[in-house]
Amino acid sequence: MGANKLAYWKAIIDRIKNAFSTWKARWLSLSGRLLQIKTGLSAIPNYYMSILKAAIGVIQQVEKIIRGFLWRHNMSEEKKISLISIQEMAHDKGGGGVGLHDLSKRNIAFGGKLVWKMVSKPDTKWCRIMQEKYLDSLNPSPVGTTLDPPKGSIVWNFMMSWRQVITRYVSWEVHNGESIQLWEDSWNGLPPLKLSELLLDAIPTI
Known part of the structure; x- marks a missing residue:
């Protein structure tokens, strides 16, 4: 499968671009575009993100596609300014967001x-x-x-x-x-006793 690099995710990013294409944005209201984003993000990248660590560059590219699709004018190529960040939109409605999933989380x-x-x-x-x-x-x-x-x-x-x-x-x-396992297990959220022993051995005696 090769190294987990940005190039490996190109096919996934291309599929997301196709799902959020410009012509689809023209015929959808803001609520419709938001629903399309939620549906697409729930289906397209899930399999790959469930077994592979997504690079920061991948997440940034997907978020850029989402912003461009969500804030586009209905019947023109002109883009609107993003009124809220992707991270804030990830909050639920009670927290001031719209319930989008944070891809990194x-x-x-x-x-x-x-x-x-x-x-x-x-x-x-x-x-x-x-x-x-x-x-x-x-x-x-x-x-x-x-x-x-x-x-x-x-x-x-x-x-x-x-x-x-x-x-x-x-x-x-x-x-x-x-x-x-007394020495290998973590107790009360602290590092294992084995690690503590190694640290003590590393301290020079006077």
């Missing part, structure tokens, strides 16, 4: 969702493949506790880049303690 959420599936459903086929290839096949918990996860496929790297979205809010139930 959606991308992060997709990555966190994959990590959560590995933690909560480690027996599914794709989770077992990832587990066998990159982690300890007998223990699914390292996906959230490994200090320095190995590099791998672009999908795996995408997951690892956003795993803190999940691990930041995960807690453990001790029960009989058999599955607890």
Whole structure:
């Protein structure tokens, strides 16, 4: 599949351009254009953004297309000045926005969702493949506790880049303690004790 670069997303950006073409904007009201944007953004980039990390340049290009489509005059090629930023439009109506999805946050959420599936459903086929290839096949918990996860496929790297979205809010139930890893697990949101031990070893003694 190659490196996850801006060029790889060209086909997706072209599809978005086609969905938000100028001639369509001419015949739609502002509300109609807004609905078209919501529909297009819910369908076109979702698959790719759910398994790949979108570059900043990709998100900026998509947002530029959205602005041009939304603020265009109905029956002319003239563009209006953007009256509100894409980021502010991402708020719900109660917060002064219109409910557009923030693409960068959606991308992060997709990555966190994959990590959560590995933690909560480690027996599914794709989770077992990832587990066998990159982690300890007998223990699914390292996906959230490994200090320095190995590099791998672009999908795996995408997951690892956003795993803190999940691990930041995960807690453990001790029960009989058999599955607890005292040194590798994070306690009370703090770094694992193993990391603290490494830091202490690095401090020179007087």
